[in-house]
Amino acid sequence: MVNNNLALQTHISKPEIEIQESPVKWCSVSLGDVVSRGKRLEASVYDTESKRAYQLIKNGKFSTVNLIGEDGFVEKAHYGGRLKRNYVDRTHENVVGFIGSSEMLDINPRPVKYMVDSERVKDLHVKENTVLISRSGTIGNMSFVNKTLSKFLISEHAMRLECRYAPGYVYAFLKTKTGQAMIRSNIYGAVISQVEPEHLATIPIPKATDNIINKINDLILDSYKLRDESNSLLEEATKLMIQELHLPPITDLLSEKVSVNTFNVKLSRLDGRMDASYHVPVVNTIVRYLEEFAEEVTTIGDNRVSKEVILPGRFKRVYVDEGYGRVFIGGKQIWELDPCNKKYLSIVHHKDRIKKQLELHENMTLITCSGTIGKVALVGRHWENWTANQHIIRVIPANEDIAGYLNVFLASDYGFQLIKHFTYGSVVDEIDDNHVRQIAIPLMKNHKVQKQINELALNANEKRYKAYCLEQDALNIMNDKVIFAK
CATH class of the missing domain: 3.90.220.20 (DNA methylase specificity domains)
Structure with missing residues (x-):
């Protein structure tokens, strides 16, 4: 009874339990890497996974080119400008569906918002065979513009990659775990994560043989054609x-003919x-x-x-x-x-x-x-x-x-x-x-x-x-x- 008295146990020292901390991820970074990455000092830019991805590509079988540039696969990378979105009913004349960077991933997007198709929203249109990357919030989700997607306006939260050639090859590379690790290494923003075209410009992409490039490109194009x-x-x-x-x-x-919808229901049809x-x-x-x-x-x-x-x-x-x-x-x-x-x-x-x-x-x-x-x-x-x-x-x-x-x-x-x-x-x-x-x-x-x-x-x-x-x-x-x- 005495041993079970809590008042008498306050002086008893209990054995301490040592909690093992999670191992800290770290790596050394050369000054040249810091300069080449725009002098950015965030740890995420030099994440060990992304660093391995860069080393894997640079030391790989094929020579590499920058993703965006004069010699790169991508001729132009951009996203639509910010603007006030004046939504209208889908029965309005000359309307076009507006979708975001999450809906663009759907096989057959169903817009719930519509805007009048005019000069004002031309930057939100996308061309067929453009590679899309979500660039705000959730970074790196990929889509490819086929006939279905080309009918819609797509928000400025999706970056457009317009390719010189082989857009399917670019899409496939960036969708791999290696490509995704490289994209994520360029994220910035303390509250909402973002990535800009200039951050992706220097991502190295292997320049494989023409046969391999064409094979991968054709498979992706055929895949999106089947979705259409x-x-x-x-x-x-x-x-x-x-x-x-x-x-x-x-x-x-x-159709709504009055500001407040009212209607009668029989007591027998209330169904509780x-x-x-x-x-x-x-x-x-x-x-x-x-x-x-x-x-x-x-x-x-x-x-x-x-x-x-x-x-x-x-x-x-x-x-x-x-x-x-x-x-x-x-x-x-x-x-x-x-x-x-x-x-x-x-x-x-x-x-x-x-x-x-x-x-x-x-x-x-x-x-x-x-x-x-x-x-x-x-x-x-x-x-x-x-x-x-x-x-x-x-x-x-x-x-x-x-x-x-x-x-x-x-x-x-x-x-x-x-x-x-x-x-x-x-x-x-x-x-x-x-x-x-x-x-x-x-x-x-x-x-x-x-x-x-x-x-x-x-x-x-x-x-x-x-x-x-x-x-x-x-x-x-x-x-x-x-x-x-x-």
Whole structure:
């Protein structure tokens, strides 16, 4: 009893526990390096990883040239000027979509902001075959301007690299881990990270043989061409769906004729929901069109449409290094072909949860259900056995005959409205798997058209898989035959 008395234990000295500090990264830097880097004294400029990357390239098999300059691959590097962004409605005359440096990573960006296309915004346009690099905030995310991206205005937070030749080769080099380390070594800014064209000008890029350069360049160009083709197929599928169901333009259904939207709701249709957003008239209008022109209107929970709707539970994540776990992505990344900033989830700690809830399989439809509601994506073959977080609902299609059609409908403007009206939450918007099961979906009178829509979507998904494979081939050749070649 005496030994357990806390008052008598205050004088007892406890053994000290020595905490091992993390090893400090350090390296020696020559005065010549400091001068060549613009006399910059931030440690990040001489990071050991970036220093190894520079040494690897300079001591490599091929001679190097500066990325930007008279002899470099890049003729001009610039970004759009800052200006006041006067956004307009997408129904306005002569409008063009405006996207940021994160949306430019999407396979088929869907702008939510629009500006009038005029002389004032000409610097925000981008040319085809231009290499794009995010230069503010998150540094180094890469994209390549194909026909899809060339239609949009892109913010000044994306740097444009206009190449003399082989833009695909430049893109592939800068997207490798070696290229990314070099880009990050040039970051500046105490609050918001930035990088300027002059900082990237002296990045050395190997001048490989013409055969290798052309091979890598062609693979990247073909990859982005396939993305364009997949977008065209999905656009065709969506148009077929709208025509068959006689749906009016979504902008007509959403038109606001008064400053405050008011509407009546019958007591029998409240469904226990008193939030106005649940009862917006556009949902009833869409459903009326579906009921009139479809053979049948059912729900996602119908076993003819889906096998299962999965909403994973919340859990504490254990991340591991690449190669030791499953690829793990979030809702922000599901519109990307090869998501950047991937994480890796421990198989040891999450084996059962991965198998039952988190695992992704080809032709699943994904729906974001927390924060940003209603982003829809179709899982490609290259995402097989990847995992995604609990903010994404998985809809497992009943079979391949409806997998593509299901995705096309939910990804349309009309499907988005039917998803969004279930939203609840005063701080963070949410929907759950029960809501998704209740979403209306039409089964068409013309079965041939529904089958055609389904096949178009699945063909688009296959093209995206092939586009992914081509880009990976290009990156592998860049690593094996250029950067690490002996």
